[in-house]
Amino acid sequence: MRVIIIGSGIAGLSAAIALRKIGAEVAVYERAPELREVGAGISLWANALRALDHLGAGDSVRAVSLRMVRSEVRGRSGRKVQLGTRADDLERTFGVPEFVRMIHRADLVSALAAHVPPGAARYGQECVAVEGGGAGAKVRFATGHSDEADVVIGADGIHSVVRTAILGPEAPRFAGYTCWRGICPRPEGVEPGYVGEWWGRGKRVGITTLPGDRVYWWATKNAPPNGHEADERAFLASEFRDWAEPAPALFATTPPDRIFRNDIIDRPPVRVWSKGRVGVIGDAAHPTTPNFGQGGCMALEDAVALARCLATAPDPARGLEAFAAERYPRTTAITRESRRFGALGQREGRLLCWVRDLAVGALAPLVATKGFLKYARFDVGPLPAPATA
Known part of the structure; x- marks a missing residue:
């Protein structure tokens, strides 16, 4: 079986690794002129680390x-909203080894690309049309x-050309x-291994420490889409002064x-991710808001599930359908809950925010157990043996 993958991001490269492990010949096409990723961090939850282990890339990551x-949640004044959670307590209590690891995208x-032969990827190739059948x-x-x-697998993100070929044009949904x-040097007082969110009224700041004494940060603000400031850093300094x-x-x-601005967008979940022998994975299939830190994690899971379904189905078209059927319930739940959680964090009313902060502080242990933990404890399962074995 020969597979073309459009996109060399997390979804595309992990799919290439998984498909090669089941004996498929893989060609990866990327529109960018070289392998690169923007200056941002990503959290790899336990479910993603398990998927990486199934791919054979866990140790290198x-x-x-x-x-x-x-981790913790604070208010904009620095007051603790949630008392905080220690990873070792969660790992010991719930049997989740390495609850979260943080990494620069x-x-x-690069770690994923090291598991794909250099000749398998071609850069500077922008996909403009896909025909299947x-x-x-x-x-x-x-x-x-x-x-x-x-x-053909579209791993080309939320604005996927391959998705459009399957489902037709559709604008993303603004959150x-x-x-x-x-990304900046780690500030004084922020210890390595710290992850936190600071909530205000219609604004949030997130802090994730990275290797090399660095911090990945993000800041959100309720605003109309497609905004732009002549000096984004000065604007942030004023808004969060x-x-x-x-x-x-x-x-x-x-x-x-090195400050990047993007509107937060996703798409309403759909059950159809393929048409004939053409399918999509990752953000091309189920883009989500980043509030749960599961977007990249789900892409890694997708890679394992996709390879398994293609290896065990009687034909590729049915394999793609089986993949969507397996992954739709989980990805849909995360997409919906992440959007709701983001809306909660972006509340603006003074009374609503006061009640929100009280509720988050009181219910944090329950939310962690029934929310984040149910996703982190998930195991997508192993890859099958290669067809040639």
Whole structure:
């Protein structure tokens, strides 16, 4: 079986690894001129680490990531909203080894790419059309190049060309707030292994420590879509000027040209992820808001499940249908709960925010057990043996 994968991000590279392990020939096409990832961090929950182990990439990812030690939620003044959670307590109580590890996206992509032969990926190839049906599928690129395979997998993100070929054009769904992201030196008072969120009225700041004494931060604000400021760093400094440290220090120590702004978007869940021998995975299939830190984790799970379904189904089209049927319930639950959690964090009313903070502080242990933990304890399962074995 020959498989073309469109996109060399987390979903695309992990799918390439998984498919090669079941004996498939894989070609990865990427529109960017080289392997790269923006300056952002990502949390790998226990479910993602299990998926990486099934792919055989767990050790290489652990070598460039940092284990979470504790997490907490505070108000903009620095007052604790939630007393905090220590990872070792969760791991011991619930039997979840390595509850969360933090990593720079570029380091994760590089670690995954090391498990894919260099000749398997072609860069500077923007997919413009996909045709599927019959005994194969064909992809055309902006360069004039075309290629054919038994299966085509779109791992090309929320604005997926492959998804459009399957479901038709559809605008993403705006969540009502925008997000700034950056990476800076770890501020004084923020220990390695710390993960925290600081909540205000219609605004939040997130802090995730990374290897190398770095911090990945994000800041959100309720705002209309497609906004832009001439100086995003100065705008952040003004908007969060009355917040307690380390929030102001995060912005001040990040170079202006390394601050990225994006609207928070997702898509309503759909059950159809394929058409004939053409399918989608990751954000192309089930894009979610980042509030649960499960977007990249689900992409890693997808890779394992996709390879297993294609290896065990009587034909590729039915394998893609089985993959969607297996993954839809889990990804849909995460997408919906993540959107609701983000809306809670972005509340603006003074009374509503006061009640919210009281509720989060009181219910945090229950939420952690029934919410985040139910996703972190999940195991997508192993890959089957290669067809040639």
